Structure formats: structure tokens, C-alpha cells
Amino acid sequence: MNLELGEERTAVRQLAKDFVDREISPHVVEWDRAEDVDRGIVQKLGALGFLGLTIEEEYGGCGGDHLSYCLVTEELGRGDSSVRGIVSVSLGLVSKTIAAYGTEDQKLHWLPRLTAGEALGCFGLTEPGTGSDAGSLTTRAVRDGGDWVINGSKMFITNGTWADVVLLFARTDDAPGHKGVSAFLVPTDTPGLTRRTIHGKLGLRGQATAELVLEDVRVPESALLGPEGKGFSIAMSALAKGRMSVAAGCVGIAQAALDAAVGYAKEREQFGRSIAHYQLVQELLSDIAVDVDAARLLTWRVADLIDRGQDFATAASKAKLFASEAAVRAANNALQVFGGYGYIDEYPVGKLLRDARVMTLYEGTSQIQKLIIGRALTGVSAF
Numbered sequence: 001m002n003l004e005l006g007e008e009r010t011a012v013r014q015l016a017k018d019f020v021d022r023e024i025s026p027h028v029v030e031w032d033r034a035e036d037v038d039r040g041i042v043q044k045l046g047a048l049g050f051l052g053l054t055i056e057e058e059y060g061g062c063g064g065d066h067l068s069y070c071l072v073t074e075e076l077g078r079g080d081s082s083v084r085g086i087v088s089v090s091l092g093l094v095s096k097t098i099a100a101y102g103t104e105d106q107k108l109h110w111l112p113r114l115t116a117g118e119a120l121g122c123f124g125l126t127e128p129g130t131g132s133d134a135g136s137l138t139t140r141a142v143r144d145g146g147d148w149v150i151n152g153s154k155m156f157i158t159n160g161t162w163a164d165v166v167l168l169f170a171r172t173d174d175a176p177g178h179k180g181v182s183a184f185l186v187p188t189d190t191p192g193l194t195r196r197t198i199h200g201k202l203g204l205r206g207q208a209t210a211e212l213v214l215e216d217v218r219v220p221e222s223a224l225l226g227p228e229g230k231g232f233s234i235a236m237s238a239l240a241k242g243r244m245s246v247a248a249g250c251v252g253i254a255q256a257a258l259d260a261a262v263g264y265a266k267e268r269e270q271f272g273r274s275i276a277h278y279q280l281v282q283e284l285l286s287d288i289a290v291d292v293d294a295a296r297l298l299t300w301r302v303a304d305l306i307d308r309g310q311d312f313a314t315a316a317s318k319a320k321l322f323a324s325e326a327a328v329r330a331a332n333n334a335l336q337v338f339g340g341y342g343y344i345d346e347y348p349v350g351k352l353l354r355d356a357r358v359m360t361l362y363e364g365t366s367q368i369q370k371l372i373i374g375r376a377l378t379g380v381s382a383f
């Protein structure tokens with residue numbers, strides 16, 4: 001893999017960097033305290049093409065490779081993980097899945113609006129009773145004439161109250177486990193679908209996380225995405241690529257922690273000189289720096305594998321596992337460098353730690369990533 005980014009990717013990265021510094025960083029504390037990112041950010045992300053990366057131009061996308069997607073995601077993660085999550089879910093989990101499995105009509109109906117930021121998508125897999133064991137989900141879709149009627153509920157859905165469409169996974173027959181699951185594209189204004197915002201999150205406070213309840217939600221046959229009964233494998237292939245974008249967001253968190261900690265260490269004086277002089281402080285900084293580099297290289301490898309059409313799922317689990325744990329370590333080390341000031345939300349590192357903490361939980365917990373890696377090593381599945 002050539003680690004030279006080249007002119008085009010460097011320009012994309014700079015565009016994202018400037019956007020973050022201008023449109024996100026000045027508002028981060030306010031959005032975090034208000035538990036509400038400015039909704040206008042979605043159109044701005046769309047206008048720059050950040051919601052259309054890797055999607056073909058004929059569907060409103062702006063093409064680009066997965067390394068460019070990682071660079072943008074990393075920058076957004078450096079700025080605010082709540083904003084990064086909007087892109088990772090709407091583009092990474094929803095638009096890319098429509099592009100991969102949708103009919104021509106589904107692509108033409110949804111992708112131009114999703115990539116422009118005129119519409120937003122959410123991904124409805126987790127339920128109150130099924131998280132890691134997603135294949136046991138109980139939301140049910142039953143045929144009724146030419147329609148499907150869906151009943152059930154979904155938990156912790158990112159973009160949930162903002163989204164215009166939910167990529168919803170529901171059981172369509174009684175085959176055991178994941179075998180009877182199908183995927184649907186359900187407009188969120190369909191009668192019978194209600195949404196409740198989940199408040200009180202430790203981090204990602206600006207993000208619209210919701211519980212969705214579906215009571216006799218009726219959608220036409222054309223809402224089915226991909227073949228009936230193949231929903232679970234569609235969800236797993238979406239999440240495998242999704243793990244790369246979570247990992248890239250974690251690199252952004254760790255980089256933000258490093259930038260903040262180095263800056264503070266050079267400014268803060270104790271015992272008559274800056275704390276940067278003290279080797280125990282330098283140890284904290286160097287631990288963060290190594291985590292940043294290692295997480296970034298693991299993440300870029302996934303992008304390279306995808307762009308070359310190689311198997312990438314295990315590499316994505318390794319990157320997500322390492323980068324998410326590294327982001328927590330990096331933010332925690334940075335907080336230590338800040339001393340007591342790190343504990344106050346006027347300084348950035350406390351939020352980085354709170355935001356990082358969920359990264360080891362969603363899109364497959366660290367334990368689930370280890371089981372995926374273990375399965376690849378041994379050929380024996382723990383699931």
C-alpha cells in the first residue's frame with residue numbers, strides 16, 4: 001500500500017479540515033451542552049459532497065475511494081463525533097447499502113436526496129431485547145395483499161428522530177435465528193411509526209438517538225431491499241464497512257486528544273517551567289501519538305483492501321477494535337495531561353473521552369470484534 005495520499009485526496013482532506021474548523025469546532029461545546037447539533041449541518045455536509053463519497057455520480061454521489069472517505073470521516077471525528085456519526089450512518093450504513101442492494105427505482109428514489117443532505121437515513125437493527133445477538137430480532141413483517149405490515153420496536157437508533165428513511169430489519173418468516181430476516185426501506189412519516197428521543201447519554205450528546213416503535217406500519221412490496229430472507233447478511237455486510245468509518249472517526253478523536261494535549265503541555269507551567277519538560281508527561285503524549293498512528297494505519301489498510309476488491313471484514317474488525325480502544329486510552333491520557341482543567345467542559349478532552357466511550361460498544365462491542373477475529377483465526381464460530 002502506498003501511503004502517499006496524492007493531490008486529490010490531500011485536497012479532500014483539507015476541505016474536510018477547513019469545514020471542521022469553520023463549521024463545527026466553534027459550536028462543539030454549545031451543541032454538547034444543548035444536546036442538539038444544528039440540523040443545518042446536514043445540508044452543509046451534503047453541499048460539500050461528504051454524504052455522497054463512494055456513491056456513483058449518476059445517483060447524486062461524488063465517487064471517490066474509501067481512503068478519501070476515511071480521511072473525511074477522521075476529520076469529522078476530530079471535530080465532533082456527533083456530526084461524524086450522522087455521515088457514518090446516513091452514508092455509510094444506509095446510502096451505501098441502497099447502492100449495493102437496491103433496485104434501480106430504489107436508488108433513484110433515495111440516493112440523490114440522501115447524498116445531497118436533503119434527506120437523512122437511519123439504520124434500524126438493534127431492539128430492546130437484542131443487541132449483540134441481532135439475528136434474534138423480533139420485529140415482524142407480514143404480507144398483507146401486496147403490502148408488508150410491520151410491528152416491533154428498535155432501540156438506540158442514530159439519526160432516529162431526524163431521519164426520513166429507516167433501513168429496517170424485520171423477521172419475515174419463522175426460520176430460526178438470522179435466516180428469516182429481511183431488509184426494508186421505510187419512510188419515517190409512514191403512519192404507525194413513532195419516535196422517541198433518548199436523552200441522558202454519556203457522550204454523543206448532540207446526536208439524535210431514538211427508540212422507534214412500529215405499530216401496523218404498512219409499506220408496499222417495493223420497500224423490500226434485496227432478496228427476502230437475506231436481510232441479516234445485508235446488515236452484516238453494511239456493518240463490516242461501517243466499522244471502517246467508526247475506526248476512522250476514532251482516529252479523529254485520538255488525533256484531537258493529541259493536538260489538545262501537546263498544546264496544553266507546552267503552555268501549562270508548574271515548578272517553574274512548562275509541563276512538557278517532564279518525562280512522565282512526555283510518556284502520556286507519546287502513548288497517545290503511537291495509538292493515533294497505529295489506529296490510522298489499521299484503518300487505512302481496510303480502505304485499501306476495499307478499494308482493491310479484497311476481503312476486508314476481519315481487517316475491519318481489527319481496526320474497529322483497536323481504534324475504539326485507542327480512542328478511549330488517548331482521550332483518557334489527554335485528560336491526565338490537562339489535570340483538573342481536563343475535567344471541566346470548557347476544555348475539549350472530557351468530551352472526547354465521553355464520546356470515545358461508546359465506540360467500543362456500537363457496531364459490535366469489543367468482545368464481538370474479538371469473536372469475529374477469533375472465528376477467522378480458528379474457523380470455529382462462538383455465535
Ligand SMILES: Cc1cc2nc3c(=O)[nH]c(=O)nc-3n(C[C@H](O)[C@H](O)[C@H](O)COP(=O)(O)OP(=O)(O)OC[C@H]3O[C@@H](n4cnc5c(N)ncnc54)[C@H](O)[C@@H]3O)c2cc1C
Pocket residue numbers: 089122123124125126130131132133155156157158159201204209358361362363364365366367368371382
Ligand atoms: C449511542 C448509540 C448509538 C447506536 N446506534 C445504533 C444504530 O444506529 N442502529 C442500531 O441498530 N443500533 C445502534 N446502537 C446499538 C448498539 O449497536 C448496541 O448497543 C450494541 O450492539 C450492543 O448491544 P447491547 O447494548 O444490547 O449490549 P448486549 O448485547 O446486551 O451486551 C452486553 C455485554 O455483553 C457482552 N456480550 C454479549 N454477547 C457476548 C458474547 N457472545 N460473548 C462475549 N460477550 C458478549 C457485550 O460485549 C457487552 O459487554 C447504538 C448504541 C448506542 C449506545
